[in-house]
Amino acid sequence: MKTFYTSFLLLFLFVNPLIAQERPIEIEDEQNNNRLYLYAVNKNLQDFDVIINVTGTGFRQRAGKPRAVRVPARSRVEVSSLIIERGQEPKYKYTLEVSEELSRRAMIREAELIRIQPKWPLTVYKPALCTANCDSLISSLDQSPYLYTLTEIEAYPKVREQLSRLIVGGEERLAEIDTPIIMMGGKMYLTLTSYDEVMSTMQELE
Incomplete structure (x- = not known):
């Protein structure tokens, strides 16, 4: 599995301030064969619903309006899967909509629990x-x-x-x-x- 570091691929970031998270939701990416997976990382002790809108070149993605994905407290959850076009290097930018008002329509996916930094080291x-x-x-x-x-x-x-x-x-x-x-x-x-x-x-x- 190859990991793409977001700092190199990320061209633009905007987080919709629907709420003021103590720690902003972060996006990490990993490549596996011809797939580029985007994960939302929540380092807060609160659940959020996250919608990610991705644009860019060198990949295809599922058509239609992106759906909200539930990202539980202190967890890492897949929020998007991109199909890399043959011979292309994917470059993307994204916007996030983060809400503390949890919807019954939000997608529930497998969440990987993570450890987080306390208020002070x-x-x-x-x-x-x-x-x-x-x-x-x-x-x-x-x-x-x-x-x-x-x-x-x-x-x-x-x-x-x-x-x-x-x-x-x-x-x-x-x-x-x-x-x-x-x-x-x-x-x-x-x-x-x-x-x-x-x-x-x-x-x-x-």
């Missing part, structure tokens, strides 16, 4: 003595919609050295910590032990 540092507290939080984050970075401190001496400089009490204090060390929004937290506490604190950050 999240890093969890796991101290050597952090077992139950860390395991519980990590398990909850793994089951959440969000991407995060996990670093086991003992495996990275330079990280351990840097953290010891930031914590009051230095290396001695770091060696005693049995809770996860959370970094988000440019701040460090030593007392957040649950998923709910992390998410609540994140929402309060500006």
Whole structure:
């Protein structure tokens, strides 16, 4: 399977502002033999109906008025399929109509669930003595919609050295910590032990 990078093929983009998504719907494309598939990527925690209008050269597409396709929260869904003409390089442009008012007439297609970035990039540092507290939080984050970075401190001496400089009490204090060390929004937290506490604190950050 060959992937076309939208940045090279995309000549024009207009999104109809029917609603103000927190994160705009993105379009990705993939080529498989003589087909070029366009996918809508929804990185929000809300479902949308998406209509894509495609024009360009080097391909054919289904005639008729495009139909709305349901793109669930944090998912990737095929919204158009183009037939590449023999010996041609497809070049396309598109417009999107995105609506939060979900229609019963919208097409329901297979959706691929994706992980998304939270409000702030999240890093969890796991101290050597952090077992139950860390395991519980990590398990909850793994089951959440969000991407995060996990670093086991003992495996990275330079990280351990840097953290010891930031914590009051230095290396001695770091060696005693049995809770996860959370970094988000440019701040460090030593007392957040649950998923709910992390998410609540994140929402309060500006």
